[in-house]
Amino acid sequence: MSSEKERKPGVSLHQQIAQSIQQDIVQQGLAPHTRISSEAEFTRQYGVSHNTINKALELLVHQGVLYRRRPQGTFVAAQGEPVQAVQAKRGSEPQKSVPRIGLIIPYMADSFSNTIVLGVEMEARTAGFRLDFAYSENDWAMERYHLKQFLQDGVAGIVLFPGDHPIAIQNGRFVSTEHKERIEMLHELQQQQMPFVLLDRYIPEVVCNHVVSDDFTAGYAATQHLISQGHQRIGYISIIPEMTSSANRYLGYLRCLADNGLSSDQNLILQTLHQELPDLSLSRTLDPVDRARVVEYLQQEQRPDALLAMNDYVALQVLQAAQEINLRIPQALALVCCGGVDIGEFTRVPLTSILQPGAELGRQSTRILLNLITQRTSKVHQVVLPVNLIIRQSCGANERPIINERAIARALPALHEDSGQTRVL
Missing domain, CATH: 3.40.50.2300 (Response regulator)
Known part of the structure; x- marks a missing residue:
């Protein structure tokens, strides 16, 4: 097997690659404890993703064909020797034990x-x-x-x-x-x-x-920022299924509307996008089905004049959909997103973002x-860790430096007892 084109029906791709690697080990007569090719080399050889190669190697490790020793690489296990025995043998070697x-x-x-x-x-x-x-x-x-x-x-x-x-x-x-x-x-x-x-x-x-x-405050602060710019028809776009992070952002959005005397309009809420493994490369084409949903949402007669995107993936869909229907951001639609990546700095219209503290x-x-x-x-x-608001062009406000958690705390009411705190049980 040399490429994905030779894939056999009924057998997953990573299983086929695992079988091919095992056959090569036998045909080449590789001795136990011989290091095999790196994941990068296998990726080039088979023309598949790094993830697929990793799954194939993990399968062979689980089967006792290979074992891994970081950072040296992946090695051939002794024939017929289960992986647990290989690990025990490695553990018996004289070396400094590192927790x-x-x-x-x-x-x-x-x-x-x-x-x-x-x-x-x-x-x-x-x-x-x-x-x-x-x-x-x-x-x-x-x-x-x-x-x-x-x-x-x-x-x-x-x-x-x-x-x-x-x-x-x-x-x-x-x-x-x-x-x-x-x-x-x-x-x-x-x-x-x-x-x-x-x-x-x-x-x-x-x-x-x-x-x-603090996802609740992320949703609240993003919505409050749009309200402070004079917007009242503020929409919300999210993905399914809902997790604790996205649910808390949505609750923050709803709470902020209520605190400002604004009612939530179900026509302005879209929560049906699907997100697979995220690849936020600007060169990648985003899911066309999701983009079609966003286009339809933005073309409704009573569309929002501002929008909160649940994460960076949703924000990129909004940018592409708006460009497709010639809807100018921020002139016709102000946009703020919650997220954890820095891609917003490099998009066609730099994104105003609520950033999570990843490190x-x-x-x-x-x-x-x-x-x-x-x-x-x-x-x-x-x-619960505080979040930061970074103001860029997509919201229509003048660009300013990062507004940190202390500034957000001063600007907003006490939202919930866990904001920026540690609960000890």
């Missing part, structure tokens, strides 16, 4: 994810811990696999950025609507006394340590985890 923590993250396609990883890695390294990294591709099965692997590998603790976890609001509370297995898995980690911290999102039914951005999310979650590991604390810490 490890695991990090699982669903996305690696934007600067937000990158800054989170950087924050975790720097904090772990400073404390003398090695970081074992895993990428779940926003796939619950992959996330569960990596969690179990970390348990088997004996990491000291885990920082988990959960994949999409749909929720709904029932009787004024968030409840999970899917992925009950994730809830069970997290409870299993607690039963096994494995320290872990959730990052960016939390699971309503699991009382545990988490570090998130600080990584640092704070790792600090809590390290304190749990070293038993400096046994309490549950639930941290």
Whole structure:
């Protein structure tokens, strides 16, 4: 198999590549503990994405065909020797033992994810811990696999950025609507006394340590900024399914409208966009189905004069849709988005954004985890980090420097008791 064009029906692409790599190992007579090609070399050889190659190699590791030794690379396991035995053999080698923590993250396609990883890695390294990294591709099965692997590998603790976890609001509370297995898995980690911290999102039914951005204030502050510019017909566009982060931004939007005597108009709310693995490269064509929905929304007779986009993906869809129908931003439509990446600085019309503190999310979650590991604390810490407003051209206001969390706090009423605080249970 040399390219994606030779894909066989009924077998996933990464499985075919795994079979091909295993056949090459046999045909070339590679001895145990021989290093094989790098992921980058395999990506070029097979003409597929890095994610697909990573899944193929992880499958072979799980089957005991290969083992990984970071940062050296990927190696051939001894024939017939399960991966656990290989790991045990490696563990018996004379070497300095370095404590490890695991990090699982669903996305690696934007600067937000990158800054989170950087924050975790720097904090772990400073404390003398090695970081074992895993990428779940926003796939619950992959996330569960990596969690179990970390348990088997004996990491000291885990920082988990959960994949999409749909929720709904029932009787004024968030409840999970899917992925009950994730809830069970997290409870299993607690039963096994494995320290872990959730990052960016939390699971309503699991009382545990988490570090998130103040998404409620993000939605409120973005809406308040548009109101301060004289706008009253303020729309909101989001994606499905809804997570704790997006739900809190929406609640902040609704609360701000109510506090300013404005009613919410369901015709101005669009919450049906779909977001797959985010790739916010400016050269990538965004989902045409989503863009068609946004075009239809913007062409309604009583369209909004200002708009809050739930994240950067939605904001890019709005920019493209507006350009398609010759709707000028910000002259005909003011736009503010919530998000965690810096792409807004480089778009056709630079985006006014509420930015999440990616690096600080990584640092704070790792600090809590390290304190749990070293038993400096046994309490549950639930941290809500402040956000920043960056004013650029898309909202129609004059560009100003970053408005930090203190300025936002002074400008807004006391929204909820957890804003910018740590709750200790």
